[in-house]
Amino acid sequence: MTPKPPTSPIPLLRATELTHSTRSIRRGDVVPVLRGVFAAAGDWQSLSPWERDLARVHAHLLRQPDAVLCLESAALVWGLPTVGKVEAVHVLASDTATARRASGIHVHTSAHSDRVLEEVGGILVTSAADTCIDLARVRHPAAGLAAADATIRRGESTASMLSALNEQRASARGRRRARWTLDRADGAAESALESVSRVTAEWWGFPAPKLQRWIGVSDDDGDRTDMWWPGLRVAGEADGHLTYDGRFGDPVAVLKAREERDRRLRRHGARAVAHWSWGDLADPSSLRDILLSVGLTPNSPPDLQHLSSLGRLLRSGRSGTGSA
Structure with missing residues (x-):
């Protein structure tokens, strides 16, 4: 499934399009955005x-439209999530180029034969699968x-295909x-x-949850929970702050709806419902305390x-995504 070609979220201007660029910058x-682009x-x-x-x-594509994007920059074009602060625009070059980082651009050298390149809305990027492998490595x-x-989840690949692709890479580095x-x-x-909540819980030693489980007797009388620990009948809900910032209606009404949903989950068998947000992962001990408070017990030492x-990583910059 090819995503909708991403466009810049705001208009960008070259220096030549500004009548008095120095004066405009000085006035604020x-x-x-990048050198020569405002x-x-x-x-x-x-x-x-x-x-x-x-x-x-x-902004970089304005200056170099034939650039091949990789890593987080390719992920943004694919609409895949990025986690933490993205330090630069990541560009893939051939082995004959020089790896370098300057003026917000990080040039990576690697054999193109190791990666499939695709065009998304006229933008050259590493394939979604290759982008995942690069990030995982x-x-x-x-x-x-x-x-x-x-x-x-989007059907771009499968877990087995990603694992096979990782093993096929010529370079063993990061495998x-x-x-x-x-x-x-x-x-x-x-x-x-x-995704990040799941591994955070694992690193604290908690047992792995079941994902996206329906709790209820029918489609009309029940709810799906993000995570479910069946042995203790604990539901876990990863709630982003966006849910309560007013974008989806009155925050008070949104919170009331959440409380009603929690009551339904308990009525259909959940003993407890835990909620957490990105802030609880940026301070990982917070998630540990939340899970302990609902009766979960670690079964292995923490990492x-x-x-x-x-x-x-999370304190360096908020995580986000264009569509996922």
Whole structure:
């Protein structure tokens, strides 16, 4: 399934389109997006972090329309989730090029024969599957899992296909790291928050939940919960802050609807319902305390190294996605 071609979330301007670029910047009317590309200050300030990342991608394409995007930049074009702060626009070049990073552009050198290149809305990118493999090999496991879950959920690939592709890569670098991530990939996860929540709970030593389970006796009398621990009859709900910021109606009404839904879950067999958000993952001990409070018990030691690095990753910048 090819996604709708992504466009820049805001109008972008070349320096030549500004009558007095230096004066406009000094007055605060425009802000630089990348060298030589600008945006109106009000437009830029209205963007979420992931939208700014996407705007930077389009700013680079204004300057170099034949660039081949990879890693998080390709993920943004595919509409796959990114986790944490995206430090640069990532571009793939051949082995004969020079790997470098300057002015917000990170050029990666790698043999194109290892990756399938596709065109999405006129933009050259590594395939969705290859993008997932690249992220799983070189990024934090939680970031790789979020992208892999979304790719499988959208039908771009399967877990077995991603694993096979990882093993077929000529370079062994990162292969073992990617195996850990791809072994856990599951298209049942419906958001990046669910994906990251799942591995955070695992790193705290909690048992693996069932994903997207229906709790109720019929389609008209029940609800689907993000995570379900059947042994203890605990439901887990990964709630993003967006649900309560007014975009989907009166926050009070939204919260009331959530409380009514929790009552239905308990009526149909849930002993407890736990809720958490991105903030509870940025401070991973918060999720641990939430799960302990509803009666879950770790059955293995915590992986403090991954938990610590996850907290740093999430605090570096809010996670987001164009469509997943």
